[in-house]
Amino acid sequence: MTDLTGAIVALTGSGSGLGLGLARYFRTLGAKLALLDISADKVVALQRAFGEDTLVMQGDVRDIDALKAFRDATVAKFGGVDCLVGAQGIFDGNRPISELPLEKIPAAFDEVMRINVLGYILSAVVFREELAKRNGSITLTASSNASYCADGGGLLYTASKHSVLGVVRQLAFEFAPAVRVNAVSPCGIADSDLRGPGALGLEGESQNDIPKDSFMAMIRKVTLLDHLPTGAEYGPAYALLADPKQRILTGEIIMADQGLANRPIISAR
Numbered sequence: 601m602t603d604l605t606g607a608i609v610a611l612t613g614s615g616s617g618l619g620l621g622l623a624r625y626f627r628t629l630g631a632k633l634a635l636l637d638i639s640a641d642k643v644v645a646l647q648r649a650f651g652e653d654t655l656v657m658q659g660d661v662r663d664i665d666a667l668k669a670f671r672d673a674t675v676a677k678f679g680g681v682d683c684l685v686g687a688q689g690i691f692d693g694n695r696p697i698s699e700l701p702l703e704k705i706p707a708a709f710d711e712v713m714r715i716n717v718l719g720y721i722l723s724a725v726v727f728r729e730e731l732a733k734r735n736g737s738i739t740l741t742a743s744s745n746a747s748y749c750a751d752g753g754g755l756l757y758t759a760s761k762h763s764v765l766g767v768v769r770q771l772a773f774e775f776a777p778a779v780r781v782n783a784v785s786p787c788g789i790a791d792s793d794l795r796g797p798g799a800l801g802l803e804g805e806s807q808n809d810i811p812k813d814s815f816m817a818m819i820r821k822v823t824l825l826d827h828l829p830t831g832a833e834y835g836p837a838y839a840l841l842a843d844p845k846q847r848i849l850t851g852e853i854i855m856a857d858q859g860l861a862n863r864p865i866i867s868a869r
């Protein structure tokens with residue numbers, strides 16, 4: 601098992617689903633945690649669950665000042681930072697682009713791209729210097745369904761998740777050799793609360809609203825492992841990339857897809 605004892609991990613989008621699961625998993629490996637989320641309610645719940653040893657802050661990854669405050673508070677509390685993990689995101693309700701009101705597309709595009717892409721870019725740039733002091737790493741979140749092909753979301757989500765691949769590869773190139781940059785591409789998260797954009801009036805719609813049985817049936821149909829993982833179950837893949845002892849992997853994107861890409865032709869099972 602990867603040992604992260606003493607490693608200082610800053611995690612954005614840690615209020616639910618993947619990010620919350622990763623925070624719990626990283627804590628079992630001995631990491632010291634700094635957690636950021638935009639939701640005031642989730643921040644209160646995080647502080648209650650993780651206690652005073654963990655830094656918990658409310659902030660928006662689109663806000664440079666909020667990211668600087670998060671970085672500075674992390675360094676002030678722990679003395680530095682080894683790993684930045686990006687887990688925030690919103691989706692587009694899987695809406696086909698031709699079904700969106702044309703005049704709402706620009707604002708919805710801005711909202712999805714600024715959270716799913718710009719937020720990762722800004723946090724990487726803000727944390728770069730501190731991470732470089734400790735030969736640290738950045739691990740971002742792509743998607744096995746939306747980063748490589750169609751039908752893993754609507755067009756806006758798919759465009760944003762394809763962009764994450766380019767962000768990871770270019771950051772890995774530009775930040776080398778001091779900081780490694782990688783990503784994980786998850787495929788379905790059982791405890792997700794993934795929301796839609798306010799610009800489409802979908803901020804109250806959660807991926808969690810899709811009945812678990814039908815989501816499970818869909819995952820079973822297209823993957824090999826008959827399992828819809830929780831956020832925490834993606835922990836080992838993220839920990840492998842974040843481990844400070846790991847000096848090999850950069851520009852890598854782990855396909856954490858339960859065998860989805862190994863099964864392009866769907867046969868009845």
Ligand SMILES: NC(=O)c1ccc[n+]([C@@H]2O[C@H](COP(=O)([O-])OP(=O)(O)OC[C@H]3O[C@@H](n4cnc5c(N)ncnc54)[C@H](O)[C@@H]3O)[C@@H](O)[C@H]2O)c1
Binds near residue numbers: 613616785831
């Ligand atoms: N749910 C899935 O099936 C799935 C599959 C593949 C990839 N992903 C990706 O995994 C990541 C996590 O998704 P999830 O399913 O756990 O969703 P989630 O909504 O449960 O978690 C995302 C967290 O990010 C926070 N957040 C949203 N906007 C933010 C902002 N501007 N600043 C700071 N925090 C913000 C939310 O409050 C939430 O706590 C996303 O990048 C998503 O695209 C999800």
